[in-house]
Amino acid sequence: MSFDGQLPPKTRLLRAAAELLANSGGAAVSTRQITQLAGVTAPTLYHHFGDKEGLFDAVVAAGFEEYVAGERDFAPSGHPLEDIRRMWDNHVQFGLNQPELYLVMFGNIRPESRPAIVADAEALMEEMLNKAAVAGQLNVQPREAARSILAANVGVTLMLIAEPATERNLELSTMTRDAMIFAVSADQASGTPEDSGKSSVVVAAIALNAALQASHSDQLSSSELKLFLEWLHRISNSSTS
Amino acid sequence: MSFDGQLPPKTRLLRAAAELLANSGGAAVSTRQITQLAGVTAPTLYHHFGDKEGLFDAVVAAGFEEYVAGERDFAPSGHPLEDIRRMWDNHVQFGLNQPELYLVMFGNIRPESRPAIVADAEALMEEMLNKAAVAGQLNVQPREAARSILAANVGVTLMLIAEPATERNLELSTMTRDAMIFAVSADQASGTPEDSGKSSVVVAAIALNAALQASHSDQLSSSELKLFLEWLHRISNSSTS
DNA sequence: TAGCACCTATAGCAACGCTATATGAAGTGC
DNA sequence: GCACTTCATATAGCGTTGCTATAGGTGCTA
Numbered sequence: 001m002s003f004d005g006q007l008p009p010k011t012r013l014l015r016a017a018a019e020l021l022a023n024s025g026g027a028a029v030s031t032r033q034i035t036q037l038a039g040v041t042a043p044t045l046y047h048h049f050g051d052k053e054g055l056f057d058a059v060v061a062a063g064f065e066e067y068v069a070g071e072r073d074f075a076p077s078g079h080p081l082e083d084i085r086r087m088w089d090n091h092v093q094f095g096l097n098q099p100e101l102y103l104v105m106f107g108n109i110r111p112e113s114r115p116a117i118v119a120d121a122e123a124l125m126e127e128m129l130n131k132a133a134v135a136g137q138l139n140v141q142p143r144e145a146a147r148s149i150l151a152a153n154v155g156v157t158l159m160l161i162a163e164p165a166t167e168r169n170l171e172l173s174t175m176t177r178d179a180m181i182f183a184v185s186a187d188q189a190s191g192t193p194e195d196s197g198k199s200s201v202v203v204a205a206i207a208l209n210a211a212l213q214a215s216h217s218d219q220l221s222s223s224e225l226k227l228f229l230e231w232l233h234r235i236s237n238s239s240t241s
Numbered sequence: 242m243s244f245d246g247q248l249p250p251k252t253r254l255l256r257a258a259a260e261l262l263a264n265s266g267g268a269a270v271s272t273r274q275i276t277q278l279a280g281v282t283a284p285t286l287y288h289h290f291g292d293k294e295g296l297f298d299a300v301v302a303a304g305f306e307e308y309v310a311g312e313r314d315f316a317p318s319g320h321p322l323e324d325i326r327r328m329w330d331n332h333v334q335f336g337l338n339q340p341e342l343y344l345v346m347f348g349n350i351r352p353e354s355r356p357a358i359v360a361d362a363e364a365l366m367e368e369m370l371n372k373a374a375v376a377g378q379l380n381v382q383p384r385e386a387a388r389s390i391l392a393a394n395v396g397v398t399l400m401l402i403a404e405p406a407t408e409r410n411l412e413l414s415t416m417t418r419d420a421m422i423f424a425v426s427a428d429q430a431s432g433t434p435e436d437s438g439k440s441s442v443v444v445a446a447i448a449l450n451a452a453l454q455a456s457h458s459d460q461l462s463s464s465e466l467k468l469f470l471e472w473l474h475r476i477s478n479s480s481t482s
Numbered sequence: 483t484a485g486c487a488c489c490t491a492t493a494g495c496a497a498c499g500c501t502a503t504a505t506g507a508a509g510t511g512c
Numbered sequence: 513g514c515a516c517t518t519c520a521t522a523t524a525g526c527g528t529t530g531c532t533a534t535a536g537g538t539g540c541t542a
Contacts, residue, residue, distance in 0.1 A: 009490080026351040031530060041491055042531070048489095052530065099352040107350050110267040111340040114403045140416065147400070148417045155396020159388070162355045175381070176389045179424030180417070250521080272499060282522055283500075289520090293499065 010048045012038040017059050021100045031055075056104055057116075063101045064117055067094050071124060080132035081185055087128060088153050088177045091121075095157035096168070102161065106154050118154075122146050129184075137186050145184040152180050251289045253279040258300050262341045272296075297345055298357075304342045305358055308335050312365055321373035322426055328369060329394050329418045332362075336398035337409070343402065347395050359395075363387050370425075378427050386425040393421050 007015075016038035020029045031052050035045055049055040070090045077083050095102040105117050126146035132138045138145060156176050160168050248256075257279035261270045272293050276286055290296040311331045318324050336343040346358050367387035373379045379386060397417050401409050 026354065028529090030528075032528080043492090044490055046531065103350060103352070107348070109344060109348050109399045109403045111344070111402055112405050113267065114405075118400070118403065144412065144416060147413050148397075148420065151396040151400040151413065152393040152417060152421075153396070154399070155392040155394070156389075158350045158395070158399075159359070159392040161352050162350050162359065164353050164355075171385065172388050172392065175385060175424075176393060176421070179389065180393075180420055183416075183420030183423060269498095271497075273497080284523090285521055287500065 009038065009040050009044050013040060013045055013048065013055060014058060014062065017055055018062070018101070021056075021059060021104065022098060024100055026100070059101070060105045060117060063098065063105060064120065067091075067121075068124060070094060080128060080135060081137055081181055083128055084125070084132065084149070084181055085177060087125060088149070088181075089173070091153050092157050092160065092170075092173050095161055099161045102157065107158060107161075118150075122150050125150055132185075139184050139186050149180045149184070152176055250279065250281045250285050254281060254286055254289065254296060255299055255303065258296055259303070259342075262297075262300060262345065263339060265341055267341070301342070301346050301358060304339065304346060305361065308332075308362075309365065311335060321369060321376055322378055322422055324369055325366070325373065325390070325422055326418060328366060329390070329422075330414070332394050333398050333401065333411075333414045336402055340402045343398065348399060348402075359391070363391050366391055373426075380425050380427050390421045390425070393417055 013034065017029070017034050020033055020037060031042060031045060034055070035042055045052075045055060049058060067090075070093075071087050077086075095106070105115065106121075108115065122143075123146075126142050129138060129142035129145050129149075133142045156173050160170075160173065254275065258270070258275045261274055261278060272283060272286060275296070276283055286293075286296060290299060308331075311334075312328050318327075336347070346356065347362075349356065363384075364387075367383050370379060370383035370386050370390075374383045397414050401411075401414065404410075
């Protein structure tokens with residue numbers, strides 16, 4: 001099979017890279033393999049994508065579209081925290097369905113250089129968590145919650161990918177998922193206010209904060225709003241005891 | 242600087258690889274760099290370590306000794322769950338102190354091939370969680386808890402490594418850590434028995450299970466013990482509702 | 483027809499992981 | 513003292529990698 005059709009070389013390169021990546025079985029994919037499958041020579045690749053990583057980034061971007069589409073399709077259920085669960089599961093499933101692509105996206109960590117896609121995924125989850133915050137269901141700032149949940153989500157997915165497919169136990173995922181969501185949710189047993197349950201004023205502050213930032217309210221001047229948000233922020237972060 | 246001293250070439254190779262890995266700043270480390278710094282030619286490397294990955298594995302093994310030493314030094318505080326917290330923090334700190342080494346150890350994920358070190362780290366954490374289970378402080382099986390906590394621990398550490406050093410916020414770590422530990426611990430607010438709080442009989446069963454496996458009790462025959470453990474296991478996993 | 487972007491191909495560089503082969507050193511039996 | 517095996521290191525080079533200096537072709541506007 002090859003992509004020698006009438007498609008433009010750029011598209012052929014993208015498809016060839018995606019296909020080789022998906023079927024490489026963990027082995028490295030070389031530019032020569034890609035260009036040969038695409039029916040193109042090396043300089044074409046570097047003309048369109050700069051370097052190998054640029055091509056992979058483009059493949060990743062396409063993969064991320066798919067990922068985001070999956071995340072958004074399941075979104076509006078009315079119960080934000082339930083949507084977060086589905087986002088989590090969709091994330092894991094995406095990783096297990098296309099492990100090579102996932103590893104390029106989330107597994108290629110290098111010091112001090114954050115993959116752009118991580119920020120995108122965080123933003124996506126934060127957006128969802130904001131709805132939970134507005135509904136008063138969140139215990140911590142949406143951004144912190146998103147970072148924390150996504151970190152655990154990536155860790156679990158990487159672990160599952162590394163396991164032999166026959167031994168994969170999705171209970172690891174559901175257990176970690178519920179632990180993280182429960183930890184950031186406001187409806188914990190409110191019987192022990194000193195340890196883990198935050199007081200309702202904190203929850204209210206977080207909800208108000210999220211609502212304010214979402215609505216771009218004009219009822220306060222910008223300087224007033226700034227100070228107000230700073231107070232809220234202080235309250236929200238106070239009882240970390 | 243070079244390692245041309247009177248040390249044997251094998252040692253010089255290990256030290257050269259470790260040093261280059263620590264100072265590479267994320268860039269790849271080549272065998273030629275290593276052999277040159279060690280004052281040795283290529284075949285010597287392959288004679289002693291088989292291939293590049295073999296050498297890295299050896300470096301990782303040495304790094305893991307250090308990691309384990311750090312984990313064990315802080316261990317016996319009498320409060321197992323507090324020890325788990327310290328294990329978590331030590332894990333993160335190890336990753337941030339030696340990011341390159343950590344990435345070779347935990348970041349080099351490939352499908353269906355689990356790094357041996359992950360299993361070791363899991364065993365280490367499971368061992369610690371067993372103490373918590375014996376003390377009746379655990380909500381789930383120690384093995385499942387260990388896998389879950391370690392997955393989150395690795396995910397958080399990778400995220401922190403990927404961030405610019407100036408932006409690193411350790412709150413991500415402590416927050417995720419406490420979420421995970423709280424989720425597996427038995428002393429959650431027992432006011433809501435239907436949702437997250439497990440009934441005390443389950444906690445007792447898990448504690449008993451851990452105690453039995455630790456003590457190699459002779460008061461039951463092996464077949465009796467086997468059946469008994471099976472029942473315990475069934476009870477422990479029952480109320481996942 | 484001339485000029486000008488844009489795109490692609492030829493050919494090849496430097497660096498990579500790794501190895502076939504040979505040489506030196508150290509111990510062992512006679 | 514001498515052949516013999518064994519282990520450890522070196523010389524030289526193979527095949528592949530990511531990437532590029534240079535040049536040629538194509539289609540557009542003038």
